[in-house]
Amino acid sequence: MSVLATLALDIGWGSTLAIKTILVLAIIPFGALVLGYTFLLKMMSHMQSRLGPMDPGGFHGWFQLVGDGLKFLQKEDIMPAEADRRVFAMAPAVIVMSTFLIFLVIPAGPRTIVEDLDVGVFYALAVSSLSVIGVLMAGWASSNKFALLGALRAAGQLIAYELPxxxxxxxxxxxxxxxxxxxxxxxxxxxxxxxxxxxxxxxxFTQFIGFALFLVAAQAELTQPPFDMPVAESELISGYMVEYSGFRFLFFFIGEFGTAFAFAALAATLFLGGWAIPGVHGATAELLGPIVLFVKLMAIAFLMFWVRFTYPRLREDQLQSLAWKVLIPIGLINIVATGILKVAVG
Amino acid sequence: MSDDVVAVETAEADIPDPVVGVLAARLGEALGDGILAWEDSFGTLVIRVKPDSWAPAAEFAKGELECDYLSFISGIDWQPVTRPDGQEGSDLSAPVQPTEMTFGVTGSAGRFQVFGHVQSTSRHWGVTIKSDVDETDPRIASWVAIYPGADWHERECWEMYGIVFDGHPSLRNLYLPGGFEGHPLRKDFPLLAREVKPWPGLVDVEPMPGVVDAEGGE
Amino acid sequence: MTTTQPPSQLPGFEVEPGSLNPLADARLAVELDTGDMILNMGPQHPATHGTLRLVVRLDGERVIAADPVIGYMHRGYEKLTEFRTYPQITTLINRIDWLSSFANEVPFIHAAEQLMGIEAPQRAQHIRTLLTELSRIATIYLFLGEMGLQVGALTPAFWGFRDREHVLNLIEGATGGRFHPNFNRIGGVKDDLPWGWIVECRAAMKRILDGCDDFEDVLVGNEIFQARTRGVGIIPAELGAAYGVSGANLRASGVDWDLRRDGKPYLSYNELDFKVWTHQDGDSFARYWVRLQETRESVRMVLQLLDGLASGPVMAKVPRIIKVPAGEVWVETENPLGQMGYYVVSKGAIGPFRVKIRSASFSNVSILPWLLRGLYVPDVVTVLGSLYFILGDIDR
Known part of the structure; x- marks a missing residue:
C-alpha cells in the first residue's frame, strides 16, 4: 500500500504484497462487523421496536457480533452425508474471495489503493459476479433440494442483474x-x-438515474430484499446456505456483509466522489480519505439496508421482468443520453 | 310411508321452526320414502335418510336448497362404552354413560351412523343429514362429487370409524400413520391413557365426605 | 383449466410417482420434457407455521401437484372429550386454535347451555363477546404482520407481535391467562372484569387502530406486496363454499356470510352495529384486506360493548354437578379463522357421548391441492400465509 511508501519504509516487493493482502483481508470482516452491527443488530431492531443485544461489550452490545463469530468458530463442522465434500468446503471461500478481489481496486486516498487498474470499474464488477460460482457450488454440493433451488435462483438472478x-x-x-x-x-x-x-x-447529480439503477442492481447482486429469493427464509428456508453451519456459515455471513460493504464503497466511489474532498489534496487527503469514504459508504449502506428491512420480496419471474423490461432499457437510454450530452456540452 | 313418518314426527316436535318445517317438507317431497325421520333439534333440521338416499339428499340440498357450503361429515358409534359381551371395558372410569345402546335425535338402525352438515351461505339455513351404516360392512356413498370438500372429512371418518365411502378418489390415512391398526373413535377402541391412569375427574362425582347427598345428587 | 370442477375430475390430479404430468405446462400449451422434482415442505418449514407438511411436485419452480399431509399434531380431541366432563372439556378445546382460545370455548359452552336450557346473564354475554372480539383481534393482528414475513418483509411481523401484546395483556388482566384463559363457565364467566380494565382496553384499541394504519401503509400500499399477492391463489366463491372454506377466506371471495350476523343468534352480536366486509377478488390480497378491515370492525365492536356494558351478575344459577340432558345440538360460531362448530351428543351424563369438532382451518386447508396447482414455489408460501391456518385447528 502506498501509504507505506509515504512512511518511507524500506521493504521488499514480496513483503509489500503480503501486507497488502492481509490488510485487505482484514477489511472484509471489519466491514462485515460494522455493517452487521450498525444495521442488522441496531437499525433493524429499532425499526422493529426492539432493542437488539444491549449488554455484550458495554456499549449497546457492540461485542455481540464478535461473540457470535467466536461461537461459530467453536461449532462442529457438519457436512451432509451426501454432500460433495470438496466442493461443499470450497464454496464459502470462493464467495469471500470474490469480495476480497473487489477491495483491491477501491481507492481510499490519493495513493491508498492496492492496484489502480485502468479498467478498475469493470474489473470490480466482473470479480463481484464470481460469487455466483460459489453460490452454485454451495447449492449443488449440499445435495439438498432447497439449496439447489436457491442456487439456481441465484444464478438466474445474478446474470440478469449483472447487465443493469x-x-x-x-x-x-x-x-x-x-x-x-x-x-x-x-x-x-x-x-x-x-x-x-x-x-x-x-x-x-448528473447520473442520478445511473445511481438508482446501480443501487437496485446492487441490491439484487447482494441478494438482499426485495431480491433475496436465493435465500428466502420463508420459502427456501435459507436457500443455498441451508446445510451450512459453524465457521462455514460464518464465511457466508462475512461474505454477505463484506460484499455489501464493498458495493457501498463502490457506489460511494462512483457516485459520491469516493475519498475526495474538493480542494483537499496531498497528505491531508491521504489521512482523511478513508474516513470520508467510510462516511459516504455508510450513508449508501444505510439506504441499502433500509430497503432491505422494509420491503417484501419479489417473485423470481417478477424480478426477471423487472431486470429485462425496465432496468436494462432505462440503463440503455441513460447511456445514450449521457453520450449525447457529453458530445453536445463538451 | 314417508308421509306417515313425517306426519308423526311433526306432531311430536314442539313447535317446529317454520324454516325447518319447510326444509323438511321439501326434502320429503324430493326423496320420498328415502327419509326415515326428521326432527327439529334446537333450531336445526336433523334428517335421517336411508343409505341409498345419502348422496341424493346432499345433491338435493346443494342444488335445490342452495346449501352450497359443506360444514362437516363425520361418523358416530352409538355403542355404549362398556363392551357388549359383559367383559370389563377399559374405560369404566370415564364419565358415566348409559350401559345399553340408545340412539340420539331421529334414531338409528344400528351401531354406526354417518352424519354431515351442509348449509347455505345465501339463505343462512342448514341441514344435518344422518344415515345408518351397516355394522359388519360399513360403507356408504361418497359426497366428493357433490362437495369436493368432503374429501378430507371422509378420509377422516374412514380412518376413525372404518366406514368406507364408495366413490371416494383415494381413501388413505389423513391423521394416523400408515400402518395404524384399529379405528380410534369407535367406542370399543381403548383410550390407553385411561388404562394406565384412572380418570382424573372421578373424585368430583363422588359425594363429598360428610355432606349428605343434598346438592351432589340429582 | 375451468375453475369450478372438483379436483377429482380435473385431468392430472392423480399423478403416478415417477410419471410426467401432461398438464405440467397447461398454460403454455407446450409440453416441455423436464423432469419433475418432489419437494417436501415441512413438517418443519417456516412457511407452514407448525407441522403442516406439503409434498409438492415441481416442474422447475411450478407446482404440478400438491398434497398436504396433516396429522403431525393430531391430539385426538374428539376421543378425549368422551372421557371428560363438560367443565373439563373447555381446557382441552382451548388448545384447538391456540391463538384465539377464548373464542373456541364459546360455541361449546353455548352448546352445553342450550342442552341444559340455561341462559347466561347479559353481563356475562357482554364479557364473552368482548373477549371473543379481543381474541379475534389478537389472532388476526398477528396474521397482518406475519403475512409480511411470508412475502419477505421482516419488520411488519414484529409490529404484529408488538401490538398483539397489548391485547394479550387485556385478556390476561381479565382472565388470568394469556393464551388459554379457560374463563367460560356453563352459565356465565368465571369472574367479573377487574377494576380499570375498561380504560386500558380503550387505550389498547387506539393502538390497534394505529397499527392497522401502519399495516395499510407498509403492506397494503406497497407495490411489491401487491405484485406478490394480487391474483395469487384465487378461490372462486362457489368452489370455496363447497370445500367448506369459511371466515375471511370466503368473504374475500365475495360471499357475504358472517355467522355473527347470519347464524343463529349467539352472544350479543345482535345488539351491535357492525359491517361485514367482503372483497370480490378472492386472491391473497383480498384475504389480507378483508382481515385488515375486520380487525378495525372488531375494534369498533369492542368500543361499542365498552360503552354499553350491562350490569348485573356474571353467572347464572347452575347445579353444582353439571349433568347435561340427553339431546343433540349443533352450535356454530364465527371464529377468527372461520366457522367453528361443535356437534354435541349428550346422553344425560356428566360428560358428552360424542363431540364432533368442526374446526375452520381443517376445511380451509383442504382446498390446497386444488389451489396450489400451477403456482410457483413463492406463491405457495403466499397462499399458505394468506389462508391463515393454525395447526392445532387443522389437526385437533
Missing part, C-alpha cells in the same frame, strides 16, 4: 472519461457544477 449494473456504471465512465476508479474520483473532485467548484461534481 454495468449499464448503470457506463454513464459514469463516459462522464469521467476513464475506467480507473482513481480517475473517476479525481474527475468528481476536480469537476464543477455550472462553474461552482465548492462540492466538486459528484456524479450522483
Amino acid at each position: 449494473l454495468l449499464l448503470a456504471v457506463v454513464g459514469v465512465v463516459i462522464q469521467a472519461g476513464t475506467m480507473s476508479l482513481q480517475g473517476i474520483v479525481t474527475a468528481q473532485q476536480d469537476g464543477s457544477i455550472f462553474g461552482i467548484t465548492a462540492i466538486g461534481n459528484p456524479f450522483i
